[in-house]
Amino acid sequence: MGIKELARHLNISIGTVSRALNGHPEVNAETRKRVLEAAAALGYAPDQAGRSLRQGTLNVVALLLSTDLTSKTDTMFFMELSRGIQDQFAEHGLDLVIHLNKPGLNMLDRVKRIVERRQADALILAETRDDDPRLDYLAGRGFPFATMGRSWSGGSHPWMDLDFDSAMRAAIDRLAGFGHRRVALVTGDPGYRLDSMLQDAYRRELIGHGLAVDEALMIKADTHEEGGYKAMTDFLAMAEPPTAVIFPHYRAVVGAYACLSEAGLQPGRDVAILSCSADTAIAPFMAPPLTCFRIDLYGLGRRLAEALLASMPRFAEGYGGALVQEIWPWELVGRDSDGFHVR
Amino acid sequence: MGIKELARHLNISIGTVSRALNGHPEVNAETRKRVLEAAAALGYAPDQAGRSLRQGTLNVVALLLSTDLTSKTDTMFFMELSRGIQDQFAEHGLDLVIHLNKPGLNMLDRVKRIVERRQADALILAETRDDDPRLDYLAGRGFPFATMGRSWSGGSHPWMDLDFDSAMRAAIDRLAGFGHRRVALVTGDPGYRLDSMLQDAYRRELIGHGLAVDEALMIKADTHEEGGYKAMTDFLAMAEPPTAVIFPHYRAVVGAYACLSEAGLQPGRDVAILSCSADTAIAPFMAPPLTCFRIDLYGLGRRLAEALLASMPRFAEGYGGALVQEIWPWELVGRDSDGFHVR
DNA sequence: GCTATCGTCGTAAACGTTTACGGAATAGAA
DNA sequence: TTCTATTCCGTAAACGTTTACGACGATAGC
Numbered sequence: 001m002g003i004k005e006l007a008r009h010l011n012i013s014i015g016t017v018s019r020a021l022n023g024h025p026e027v028n029a030e031t032r033k034r035v036l037e038a039a040a041a042l043g044y045a046p047d048q049a050g051r052s053l054r055q056g057t058l059n060v061v062a063l064l065l066s067t068d069l070t071s072k073t074d075t076m077f078f079m080e081l082s083r084g085i086q087d088q089f090a091e092h093g094l095d096l097v098i099h100l101n102k103p104g105l106n107m108l109d110r111v112k113r114i115v116e117r118r119q120a121d122a123l124i125l126a127e128t129r130d131d132d133p134r135l136d137y138l139a140g141r142g143f144p145f146a147t148m149g150r151s152w153s154g155g156s157h158p159w160m161d162l163d164f165d166s167a168m169r170a171a172i173d174r175l176a177g178f179g180h181r182r183v184a185l186v187t188g189d190p191g192y193r194l195d196s197m198l199q200d201a202y203r204r205e206l207i208g209h210g211l212a213v214d215e216a217l218m219i220k221a222d223t224h225e226e227g228g229y230k231a232m233t234d235f236l237a238m239a240e241p242p243t244a245v246i247f248p249h250y251r252a253v254v255g256a257y258a259c260l261s262e263a264g265l266q267p268g269r270d271v272a273i274l275s276c277s278a279d280t281a282i283a284p285f286m287a288p289p290l291t292c293f294r295i296d297l298y299g300l301g302r303r304l305a306e307a308l309l310a311s312m313p314r315f316a317e318g319y320g321g322a323l324v325q326e327i328w329p330w331e332l333v334g335r336d337s338d339g340f341h342v343r
Numbered sequence: 344m345g346i347k348e349l350a351r352h353l354n355i356s357i358g359t360v361s362r363a364l365n366g367h368p369e370v371n372a373e374t375r376k377r378v379l380e381a382a383a384a385l386g387y388a389p390d391q392a393g394r395s396l397r398q399g400t401l402n403v404v405a406l407l408l409s410t411d412l413t414s415k416t417d418t419m420f421f422m423e424l425s426r427g428i429q430d431q432f433a434e435h436g437l438d439l440v441i442h443l444n445k446p447g448l449n450m451l452d453r454v455k456r457i458v459e460r461r462q463a464d465a466l467i468l469a470e471t472r473d474d475d476p477r478l479d480y481l482a483g484r485g486f487p488f489a490t491m492g493r494s495w496s497g498g499s500h501p502w503m504d505l506d507f508d509s510a511m512r513a514a515i516d517r518l519a520g521f522g523h524r525r526v527a528l529v530t531g532d533p534g535y536r537l538d539s540m541l542q543d544a545y546r547r548e549l550i551g552h553g554l555a556v557d558e559a560l561m562i563k564a565d566t567h568e569e570g571g572y573k574a575m576t577d578f579l580a581m582a583e584p585p586t587a588v589i590f591p592h593y594r595a596v597v598g599a600y601a602c603l604s605e606a607g608l609q610p611g612r613d614v615a616i617l618s619c620s621a622d623t624a625i626a627p628f629m630a631p632p633l634t635c636f637r638i639d640l641y642g643l644g645r646r647l648a649e650a651l652l653a654s655m656p657r658f659a660e661g662y663g664g665a666l667v668q669e670i671w672p673w674e675l676v677g678r679d680s681d682g683f684h685v686r
Numbered sequence: 687g688c689t690a691t692c693g694t695c696g697t698a699a700a701c702g703t704t705t706a707c708g709g710a711a712t713a714g715a716a
Numbered sequence: 717t718t719c720t721a722t723t724c725c726g727t728a729a730a731c732g733t734t735t736a737c738g739a740c741g742a743t744a745g746c
Contacts (some may be wrong), residue, residue, distance in 0.1 A: 001459075002701095002702055002703085003514075003702065003703065003704095004703095010591065011727080012726090013725065014702090014703085014704095014726090014727060015704080015705075015725070015727075015728090016724085016725055016726075016740075018703065018704055018705080019704090019705085019725085022704080026723070027723095027724070028723080028724060028727080029702090029727080030724085031724085031725085043455070043459060044459070045456065045459035045460045046460065046703070047396075047460065047461050047692035047701090047702050047703070048392075048401075048460050048461055048462055049391075049392050049395040049401065049461060049700075049701080049702070049703090050396055050701070050704085050731090050746045051391040051393040051703050051704075052703090052731090053393055053396050053701085053702075053703070053704095053730095053732065053733085054702080054703045054705085054730075054731050054732070055703080055704065055705095055731080056664075056705045058391075058392065067422070067426050070419075070426075071420045071422075075418040075419050075422050076413075076418050079410070079413045079414075079443075082436045082443055083413075083443055083445070086443050087445060088444075095442070095462070096442075096443070097440035097441065097442070097690095098440065098441040098443075099438070099439075099440070100422075100425055100426055100429050100439070102426070102429075102430060105645060112386075113388065116386060116387070116388035117389065118390050119391055119438070136415050147720065156710080212725045224624060225624050225625060225627075225628045229628065251624070251625075253624055254627050254628045254629075257569050257628070257630065258627075258628040258629070258632075260629040261561040269690075281568055281594070282424045282568060282594075282597055282625075282674075283568060284568075284601075285568045285572065285598050285600070285601040286601070287600065287601060287604040287630070289601075290716030293351055311573065321430050345731090345732055345733085346732065346733065346734095347732075347733095354728090355695080355696090356695065356696045357696090357732090357733085357734095358695070358696060358697075358734080358735075359694080359696075359734065360693085361734055362734090365734080366700085367735090369693070369694065369695080370693095370694070370695080371693080371694060371695085374695085389732080389733070389734095390731090390732050390733070392731080392732070392733090393699090393731070393732030393733035393734085394699090394732075394733050394734075395733090396700095396701045396703085396731090396732075396733070396734095397700075397701050397732080397734045397735085398701080398733080398734065406708075487722080544737085545710075585711090641693065653697055669729045
């Protein structure tokens with residue numbers, strides 16, 4: 001069932017068959033029809049290995065996720081994102097493959113392996129740290145890649161990011177409007193650009209709204225349920241607890257809700273809870289429904305793929321070839337978890 | 344940096360270099376050392392395309408997930424599973440790639456494409472329906488594959504599944520012990536083997552415990568939050584609502600909790616809620632904490648990979664070569680969502 | 687000293703595809 | 717008719733790797 005057999009079956013040379021299948025112009029319309037029909041009838045499809053060996057391309061883009069990420073953050077986020085990415089690539093015959101990286105393994109080694117063994121034509125990284133050596137490595141080798149979330153330097157590679165600045169502004173705007181003056185923030189490891197940006201924006205917006213910045217109200221915690229639970233416990237133990245808490249990572253909110261529930265307190269009545277994370281399927285079903293931010297993750301994924309395509313020589317012309325770096329806005333979805341007035 | 348360049352750099356033939364790298368015995372120890380050192384120094388890694396073209400193998404196993412699945416069920420489940428699968432395969436130099444299938448596309452076509460283009464050496468399917476043509480296709484072509492969840496016929500391919508029978512027994516045992524006599528069940532589409540099995544086990548166990556089977560208490564719903572919400576709403580509207588509800592799909596529980604909360608009712612006090620799903624990170628943080636079942640998903644993933652490896656000619660000898668089909672037991676994790684006595 | 691064996695390595699053929707190149711047939715122009 | 721341009725197609729090389737085969741020298745057995 002190789003191209004040779006198909007050619008022999010048609011009494012045509014393999015060169016012509018290949019040209020017919022790949023849509024080259026220098027082939028008779030009648031011949032092309034015959035070839036296509038025979039290929040469909042015999043279930044022929046070109047072998048990936050042979051093709052990629054010849055033309056040095058694999059038609060595969062790899063998405064790197066660490067299991068650390070998937071165990072501590074919202075997996076749905078990446079599923080939706082991946083769906084968008086994949087659909088966009090599919091339009092160009094590219095497949096998306098997801099590599100799950102175990103936490104112990106060096107992420108740089110994994111990237112090196114993919115590049116050196118030519119396991120993918122391009123790469124998408126989902127989390128970048130401030131001192132991430134993978135970016136330098138990839139840029140140095142001229143390997144096409146894009147990232148979800150910008151890195152510290154901004155960099156000269158394509159990326160998509162979310163507008164945490166305006167989200168934080170909207171969040172604090174809203175909370176201040178309700179009369180809150182002690183607004184807390186629970187972030188993850190500020191080694192990640194994301195959490196660092198959040199902290200900066202938080203400080204800036206507090207000041208902008210004439211509120212005091214109390215460093216004790218900024219807690220760093222794990223971004224899952226347990227972390228949120230602990231953070232909330234710490235807040236409640238304070239002499240003067242915050243009246244509102246912002247959780248950028250929604251899974252931490254679940255822990256915070258549990259903590260409050262155990263203390264006989266109710267989110268949205270005793271403490272305002274607001275999440276700067278993507279609106280999840282769970283959010284409207286929490287008790288009370290969680291105020292958070294909405295974003296079109298599927299569309300974001302597609303756009304991220306477009307940005308990467310634009311940086312790949314093969315596809316650049318179809319996409320203008322310019323460097324694409326975009327910051328996507330959020331849409332605040334007000335619900336009941338923070339909808340009350342202080343005093 | 345191909346093998347040719349590496350060979351030229353060492354003044355050795357490429358044949359010897361290849362043998363040295365692949366651990367063939369007929370190469371001098373000293374030469375092998377030189378080759379390995381040079382390869383590491385020059386950052387050489389064999390090209391995947393060339394290798395797989397020659398030996399007809401890709402060292403890639405594909406896992407097929409539908410986005411339908413990921414949007415309606417627990418994504419964490421598959422992340423954990425995938426992690427185990429990947430780790431097991433990694434020990435043999437195999438990579439796991441995850442294919443996200445859009446709901447519109449025919450899953451069979453996707454499978455055909457992967458097989459015909461030789462995009463993977465083996466396949467793992469995560470959801471099989473009763474009339475699933477993919478199984479016949481793969482079996483007919485002799486393509487190695489395994490499934491998570493058994494299909495109707497059982498089949499002669501390797502699979503892992505969960506012991507829903509014993510889970511249902513434990514669940515109804517527990518609820519009956521608390522005095523419940525009207526126990527409801529909310530499943531997904533019984534076209535899936537899983538949901539069908541659940542319904543069967545449910546009927547059987549009710550009868551086994553001397554409880555009446557009321558078909559009105561068996562509701563089919565979407566397996567996400569919205570579905571659970573609707574199902575619970577229907578129950579509450581009944582003349583004689585159930586005193587306990589079993590939700591095999593945990594995301595539906597979130598919806599049910601919300602429904603109860605809005606009705607001023609509390610799970611674990613007014614209605615017993617029990618989930619036959621895997622224990623999730625959220626479960627202990629719900630209010631009240633959810634009773635469900637625990638399972639070692641990572642280990643299950645590893646074992647599923649082992650089962651597949653055992654069916655692949657290349658690896659069969661290392662795994663005994665026998666057909667592996669296993670049903671894994673659950674461990675009941677009793678929490679507060681159902682911990683009350685009726686009357 | 688001749689042959690057989692062994693350890694080591696080089697040579698070259700394959701794997702399935704794409705594509706540069708050239709050739710044959712046809713059509714159009716003179 | 718002859719020359720040229722065009723259309724279509726066949727031939728063969730190339731991609732990077734693995735491996736069957738043979739060759740070479742050294743060692744051992746006789």
